[in-house]
Amino acid sequence: MIPSVAKKLFEDVRGRVLDAGCGTGRTFAYYPPKAEVTGIDLSPAMLARAEKRRAKRGLSVPLLEMDICRTSFGDNPFDAGIASFLSCILPNDRQLAALIEIKRVLKPGGRVRLLEYTWSKDPIRRRIQKLWEPWVRRVRPGNAPLRARSGLPRCGGNLPLRRHHQPGPGAKIN
Numbered sequence: 416m417i418p419s420v421a422k423k424l425f426e427d428v429r430g431r432v433l434d435a436g437c438g439t440g441r442t443f444a445y446y447p448p449k450a451e452v453t454g455i456d457l458s459p460a461m462l463a464r465a466e467k468r469r470a471k472r473g474l475s476v477p478l479l480e481m482d483i484c485r486t487s488f489g490d491n492p493f494d495a496g497i498a499s500f501l502s503c504i505l506p507n508d509r510q511l512a513a514l515i516e517i518k519r520v521l522k523p524g525g526r527v528r529l530l531e532y533t534w535s536k537d538p539i540r541r542r543i544q545k546l547w548e549p550w551v552r553r554v555r556p557g558n559a560p561l562r563a564r565s566g567l568p569r570c571g572g573n574l575p576l577r578r579h580h581q582p583g584p585g586a587k588i589n
């Protein structure tokens with residue numbers, strides 16, 4: 416994960432924060448010290464690695480095994496929802512459910528930041544991406560992580576969503 420991008424992901428988030436699909440905890444280093452972050456992930460194996468990383472960093476982040484499409488949180492406990500490289504893993508038919516669930520667990524005006532792969536605007540980088548796309552497709556059948564298919568374009572009409580391309584990798588759901 417590129418540190419400058421990861422920093423932007425957690426910039427300005429406060430209060431209770433959901434890290435949806437926290438994986439092995441690569442984002443732990445960027446959690447704001449004053450925020451109360453909860454990490455969830457569908458995979459016990461990823462959570463086991465995240466637990467080790469949590470211990471190493473001396474953090475007290477709750478790590479819960481949960482499906483982002485159907486969490487056991489009540490309505491609106493979180494001030495912000497972060498998901499990095501989650502959408503590229505989710506099957507297409509679960510993209511909308513995940514966004515709706517993130518919105519459900521956020522307080523009104525809560526902030527959502529989604530970090531996803533996309534095609535580079537730089538022609539050389541884009542060419543390199545194209546070269547390894549077949550490999551990516553093979554290891555993740557059914558998904559195309561290198562496409563800008565975070566689900567946002569398809570879900571934008573169904574959620575009150577604002578997209579921010581600059582300065583950070585974020586989107587905000589009001």
Ligand SMILES: C[S@@+](CC[C@H](N)C(=O)[O-])C[C@H]1O[C@@H](n2cnc3c(N)ncnc32)[C@H](O)[C@@H]1O
Pocket residue numbers: 416435436437438439440441442455456457458461481482483484498499500501504505
């Ligand atoms: C590519 S990893 C990204 C992990 C982390 N966010 C990062 O940036 O390093 C995607 C993670 O999403 C998790 N995941 C996939 N489907 C999920 C779901 N329905 N609910 C919660 N987590 C899920 C996977 O287990 C995996 O750990």
